[in-house]
Amino acid sequence: MTLKDLLHSSRAAILKRWFEKTLETYAPDASAFFDGQKDRFANPVGKALRTGTRVMLDCLLGEMDAEKICAGLEEIVKIRSIQDFTPAQAVSFIFSLRQIIREELGQELDSSRLTELAEFETRIDQLALFAFDIYVKCRERLYEIRVDEVKRSVSGLMRRLNREEEKAQS
Amino acid sequence: MAEAKFDEMDHYKQAELMKFDFRPPPTGWMDTPTDFRPGSWIYPGKAKHLEYLDLPNPREWAVTDEDWQLPKNWKEIVLEGMRERLSRYRTFKIFMDICVRCGACADKCHFFIGGGDPKNMPVMRAELLRSIYRKDFTALGKVFGKLAGGRELTVDVIKEWFYYFFQCTECRRCSVFCPYGIDTAEITIIGRELLGLLGLYVNWVIEPVANCFRTGNHLGIQPHGLKDTLEFFAEDIEDSTGIKVDIPLNKKGAEVLFVTPSGDFLADPGTYTCMGYMALFHEIGLDYTWSTYASEGGNFGLFTSHETIKRLNAKIYAEAKRLGVKWILGGECGHMWRVLNQYMDTMNGPPDFLEVPKSPLTGTVFDNARSTKMVHIMEFTADLIRHGKLKLDPSRNDHIKVTFHDSCNPARAMGILEEPRYVLKNVCNNFYEMPPNTIREQTFCCGGGAGLGTDENMEMRLRGGLPRGNAVRYVQDKFGVNELACMCAIDRATLTTVCDYWAPPVRVTGIHELVSNALQMKGAKDREVNFRLEEIEHWKQKAAPAGRKEGSSDV
Numbered sequence: 143m144t145l146k147d148l149l150h151s152s153r154a155a156i157l158k159r160w161f162e163k164t165l166e167t168y169a170p171d172a173s174a175f176f177d178g179q180k181d182r183f184a185n186p187v188g189k190a191l192r193t194g195t196r197v198m199l200d201c202l203l204g205e206m207d208a209e210k211i212c213a214g215l216e217e218i219v220k221i222r223s224i225q226d227f228t229p230a231q232a233v234s235f236i237f238s239l240r241q242i243i244r245e246e247l248g249q250e251l252d253s254s255r256l257t258e259l260a261e262f263e264t265r266i267d268q269l270a271l272f273a274f275d276i277y278v279k280c281r282e283r284l285y286e287i288r289v290d291e292v293k294r295s296v297s298g299l300m301r302r303l304n305r306e307e308e309k310a311q312s
Numbered sequence: 313m314a315e316a317k318f319d320e321m322d323h324y325k326q327a328e329l330m331k332f333d334f335r336p337p338p339t340g341w342m343d344t345p346t347d348f349r350p351g352s353w354i355y356p357g358k359a360k361h362l363e364y365l366d367l368p369n370p371r372e373w374a375v376t377d378e379d380w381q382l383p384k385n386w387k388e389i390v391l392e393g394m395r396e397r398l399s400r401y402r403t404f405k406i407f408m409d410i411c412v413r414c415g416a417c418a419d420k421c422h423f424f425i426g427g428g429d430p431k432n433m434p435v436m437r438a439e440l441l442r443s444i445y446r447k448d449f450t451a452l453g454k455v456f457g458k459l460a461g462g463r464e465l466t467v468d469v470i471k472e473w474f475y476y477f478f479q480c481t482e483c484r485r486c487s488v489f490c491p492y493g494i495d496t497a498e499i500t501i502i503g504r505e506l507l508g509l510l511g512l513y514v515n516w517v518i519e520p521v522a523n524c525f526r527t528g529n530h531l532g533i534q535p536h537g538l539k540d541t542l543e544f545f546a547e548d549i550e551d552s553t554g555i556k557v558d559i560p561l562n563k564k565g566a567e568v569l570f571v572t573p574s575g576d577f578l579a580d581p582g583t584y585t586c587m588g589y590m591a592l593f594h595e596i597g598l599d600y601t602w603s604t605y606a607s608e609g610g611n612f613g614l615f616t617s618h619e620t621i622k623r624l625n626a627k628i629y630a631e632a633k634r635l636g637v638k639w640i641l642g643g644e645c646g647h648m649w650r651v652l653n654q655y656m657d658t659m660n661g662p663p664d665f666l667e668v669p670k671s672p673l674t675g676t677v678f679d680n681a682r683s684t685k686m687v688h689i690m691e692f693t694a695d696l697i698r699h700g701k702l703k704l705d706p707s708r709n710d711h712i713k714v715t716f717h718d719s720c721n722p723a724r725a726m727g728i729l730e731e732p733r734y735v736l737k738n739v740c741n742n743f744y745e746m747p748p749n750t751i752r753e754q755t756f757c758c759g760g761g762a763g764l765g766t767d768e769n770m771e772m773r774l775r776g777g778l779p780r781g782n783a784v785r786y787v788q789d790k791f792g793v794n795e796l797a798c799m800c801a802i803d804r805a806t807l808t809t810v811c812d813y814w815a816p817p818v819r820v821t822g823i824h825e826l827v828s829n830a831l832q833m834k835g836a837k838d839r840e841v842n843f844r845l846e847e848i849e850h851w852k853q854k855a856a857p858a859g860r861k862e863g864s865s866d867v
């Protein structure tokens with residue numbers, strides 16, 4: 143059995159633990175809610191965490207389809223980048239996957255599999271790099287929309303002043 | 313071997329490195345100090361605005377200062393303020409006493425849903441104040457203190473109030489789910505009043521209040537500025553339709569006084585909605601007037617104190633009396649209607665010099681407005697459509713797939729749920745509802761109401777806007793929705809931002825902008841552009857053959 147096969151057979155358990163570990167980054171009241179409320183409109187964060195982790199794990203175990211993996215990542219990072227987290231905390235959930243996998247495989251993880259494990263962990267590293275990109279993109283977006291909104295608050299006035307200036311010149 | 317120092321490899325044990333914990337501290341909520349993270353709070357009110365309004369303790373200070381320069385006897389002031397309000401407002405006393413902490417409201421606040429901070433659970437938000445109430449105003453609390461859920465009033469408590477009472481948009485979603493009808497918005501209102509006694513205001517609220525007190529509107533637009541603005545709108549309406557609309561200003565003896573939030577004067581896309589009203593009134597020949605004094609429908613007093621609501625609202629009746637109108641019509645605004653519907657009559661009425669509003673076109677008497685004498689434009693327009701008084705071509709909006717956001721106040725405080733939908737269905741062919749638990753009474757707030765709509769707390773607003781944005785994204789993915797309609801000036805500003813982040817490129821529109829697209833005005837040219845002066849492809853195609861008929865150019 144290759145490491146990949148092993149991981150496949152523990153997919154459900156890994157996914158569950160990854161989701162739970164991610165929930166633990168929130169206060170207990172919040173994680174209980176994000177976990178418990180299953181309606182996707184009443185609980186968009188829980189829904190994003192569930193979908194995002196699933197999409198990413200499937201990519202890690204299968205094809206590393208960059209587009210898909212980024213879509214899964216963005217579900218989560220877009221939210222965590224505006225929540226009450228430092229940048230490191232916001233993307234920390236990716237690194238917890240390493241520990242979870244090591245713990246989940248436990249005994250099976252003997253020295254003969256270290257190369258395979260290193261390869262797999264490189265994939266997680268790749269994921270982390272994508273996450274940094276997405277995190278920064280989201281923060282940039284945050285500042286852009288801040289500026290846009292401030293501009294919009296007087297946009298009607300600016301149009302009027304510009305029009306008056308045009309008239310004065312012609 | 314000596315213990316390795318922190319900058320030496322051996323200092324770190326592999327087993328310990330593997331253990332990491334990002335969990336928040338396990339202290340009880342009363343003992344966890346507030347972490348003032350930038351992006352979550354709002355700048356304090358500037359001294360000059362407080363002075364202008366005769367508010368206490370004007371000074372320059374920053375939220376990040378250790379010392380907030382409270383008055384020496386601040387504790388006495390707060391406790392006395394609470395005592396006074398407990399006897400004056402029965403609801404406040406009841407809300408302090410009857411919460412059974414059932415938790416039904418806990419997960420209903422958009423800030424908790426999007427952010428996960430437990431103190432944004434409505435029950436906890438109220439508890440911030442209730443714990444002081446228990447300690448100082450109940451027999452049990454006085455004796456047992458913390459054991460009875462009471463806590464000492466300290467400067468940290470005041471800071472915590474400032475942080476969390478300005479993370480509540482007073483949207484009242486939580487109250488819909490409370491079996492006892494506890495309205496956390498009212499608790500927030502009182503909490504902010506108490507903060508106000510110490511001179512703790514936010515600038516985004518108190519500057520507009522000062523402006524409004526001085527010029528009649530939040531933006532400080534003076535009479536000539538308002539005249540210029542409306543004339544500018546009239547020019548654009550003419551460019552779009554070929555029709556020159558009248559701008560009745562301070563017209564004595566007009567039948568109707570029209571009042572709308574001043575956001576519609578300066579900020580896109582509210583400006584286009586404002587043009588929509590002007591075009592509509594012209595088309596139906598309404599005998600109405602604008603006022604350069606009652607030039608604000610909104611009332612940021614609602615986010616300050618009951619006293620301030622009253623001071624700002626008074627101008628509307630005063631102006632109606634001075635101009636001698638029969639009744640008042642109000643534009644698309646949210647919190648304005650909470651004030652008009654809930655407070656105006658008792659605070660500044662009764663307006664017995666006005667008549668019960670009656671539509672001059674349909675003869676409909678608006679009995680629901682018998683006491684306040686003020687009608688919501690959505691009721692007015694829905695009634696016009698119902699009686700076939702408007703020539704509408706909904707296919708003019710075929711380039712738009714629209715969904716509707718129920719603004720918290722008209723929906724939950726007034727129950728205006730059907731009128732906007734009725735109007736939308738008559739002016740658009742493609743209208744799609746968002747999921748049921750995100751609309752009508754259960755609507756999700758934009759995250760920027762009640763004085764939170766500034767930009768320095770943008771992260772907080774995006775957390776609060778997530779549930780709404782998420783529902784918009786759903787109808788965008790499912791039906792291809794490209795516009796979000798709403799009837800609130802704050803929404804038109806804040807939801808644009810919410811959509812820009814959570815559901816781009818959905819854009820925001822007022823309902824009367826859509827009405828104006830569909831409205832077939834008498835004597836209008838073949839329109840090719842809307843009030844945004846954007847060319848609309850299918851309008852151009854329709855207009856083209858007509859252009860040729862006149863045989864002007866392309867022979």
Ligand code: SF4
Pocket residue numbers: 420421422423432433434437479480481482483484485486487496497500757
């Ligand atoms: S009124 Fe709205 S913002 Fe305030 S606690 Fe209730 S749900 Fe939250």
Ligand code: SF4
Pocket residue numbers: 410411412413414415416417418434435489490491492493494
């Ligand atoms: S729903 Fe009402 S009674 Fe229940 S915890 Fe909330 S405020 Fe208290």
